[in-house]
Amino acid sequence: MDPMATLLSRPVLPAADAGLPAVRRRETELAARLGDEYGRGLLVDAAGARVIDPRASLLRADGSPFTPRMYACLLLAVAVLPSVGARVTAAELDARVTALAGEAGIDPGAEGPLAWRRAVAEALLTLRAWGVVGEIDGGLSGYAEDGEDALLAVDAALARLLPLEGGAS
Amino acid sequence: MLGASPVTASGTGSPASPTGLAHLLVPDSGSYQAVLGALDGDRELRLTATEVASATGGDPDGARARLERLVAWGNVTRTDEADSLVAYRAGTVRYGLTDLGRRILRAVSATSVEVAAATAPDPPSRWLAELAGRVDAAGDEEAARLYAAAIGVPSPEPTAAEGPPPPALDLAAAREAVLERDGRAGRELARASGELREAAADLARRRLSRGAFRLLTDLLGRALAQAAPDGDAYVADAPTGLELQLLRAPGVRTPLYGEDGVITLDGFKVRVAPLDGRS
Structure with missing residues (x-):
């Protein structure tokens, strides 16, 4: 696949991704095209590659837009992932996210425990699509709906590539 | 005092650039040093998170979390990766000190190194958590x-990878095409059948069209497949309304001519007739 098409269809590429070598080889050209044609940036390092879009927004698997709570869960998950290790269960990750949410003044129970678990799972499903987490045993969809735990693999280096320097204003 | 190891005092480095001093900079540094102390001993010492928890007086989940952070900082190495929830919960993953971790642990123990927590860099988790609080309270657009x-990864664009969507299948047109194809084949078969029927009386002296010759060879093949040894053969074909008989005739050679070539039957006579003519 053309590396530009690769980046548009998969805006985060882990280090082991088969499409990454071509992106590395043509990094300068691809960055220029992303900027000129899409107003986006490209960041490539040892952990992988990622596209930066200052107007980015996210959609759920069913095509509906992310809610503020889902965005919040994604930010919290990105915050905790670098320190959880290469293997973690969905429930443990949820617990870490929930604990950090409490420190951030978020009330996880405001919409009920099921809604919170689904919001966390939705954030993790997005991270799965990016290759930051992978399902080893069990699945995130089952965790979202039934609370059935799943063992996840974590690419901590790729997770560190996600926060943009300086954060949000 | 720490040797020539390229250690840095950062809390956010990757395993590719070990940050072996980071555990000294976190608020609960003592618990991390206790974990490292539990692993210190024989060079081959490998403990599970549960064993480390038992040695330090903590809980297994907390010990596992600290061990994994120490893995990320380069102080500790992990032996096996669990590939199932059962294995993960059974604690089959074992941890041990890396050479870097061992050197730092010994150096810290020998010199009582103290690093003020105030010098620790602001970890990304802090501003991400603060931002999450703002996002959670914001409206859709602001979130x-x-x-x-803060992150800026866009949603994937499926059309870029998959190309333009395939045209919708026009079932009516597809059905017409099938009927047309079947109709064309049916018309060709009817034409061949009519020609063969017309040529039946003088088959050995007629040059058949490709379609009629193909139908004849098809009938011959089916008849021969059913022939008894040293016996006659017969096939009836309802779709074309034709029957074909192969009659044993020792010493007789029957040539059959078609656009595609000639078939000569040794020891047989051929009779083609309409099925309705037999009754």
Whole structure:
């Protein structure tokens, strides 16, 4: 696949991704095209590659837009992932996210425990699509709906590539 | 005092650039040093998170979390990766000190190194958590704007990878095409059948069209497949309304001519007739 098409269809590429070598080889050209044609940036390092879009927004698997709570869960998950290790269960990750949410003044129970678990799972499903987490045993969809735990693999280096320097204003 | 190891005092480094001093900079540094102390001993010492928890007086989940952070900082190495929830919960993953971790642990123990927590860099988790609080309280548009500024990974564009969507299948047109194809084949078969029927009386002296010759060879093949040894053969074909008989005739050679060539039957006579003519 053309590396530009690769980046548009998969805006985060882990280090082991088969499409990454071509992106590395043509990094300068691809960055220029992303900027000129899409107003986006490209960041490539040892952990992988990622596209930066200052107007980015996210959609759920069913095509509906992310809610503020889902965005919040994604930010919290990105915050905790670098320190959880290469293997973690969905429930443990949820617990870490929930604990950090409490420190951030978020009330996880405001919409009920099921809604919170689904919001966390939705954030993790997005991270799965990016290759930051992978399902080893069990699945995130089952965790979202039934609370059935799943063992996840974590690419901590790729997770560190996600926060943009300086954060949000 | 720490040797020539390229250690840095950062809390956010990757395993590719070990940050072996980071555990000294976190608020609960003592618990991390206790974990490292539990692993210190024989060079081959490998403990599970549960064993480390038992040695330090903590709980297994907390010990596992600290061990994994120490893995990320380069102080500790992990032996096996669990590939199932059962294995993960059974604690089959074992941890041990890396050479870097061992050197730092010994150096810290020998010199009582103290590093003020105030010098620790602001970890990304802090501002991400603070931002998450703002995002959670924001409206839809503001939440998306904050996300874009902090992470900014766009949604994938499926059409870019998959190309233009395939045209919708026109079932009516597809059905017409099938009927047309079947109709064309049916008409060709009827034409061949009519020609063969017309040529039946003088088959050995007629040059058949490709379609009629193909139908004849098809009938011959089916008849021969059913022939008894040293016996006659017969096949009836309802779709074309034809029957074909192969009659044993020792010493007789029957040539059959078609656009595609000639078939000569040794020891047989051929009779083709309409099925309705037999009754």
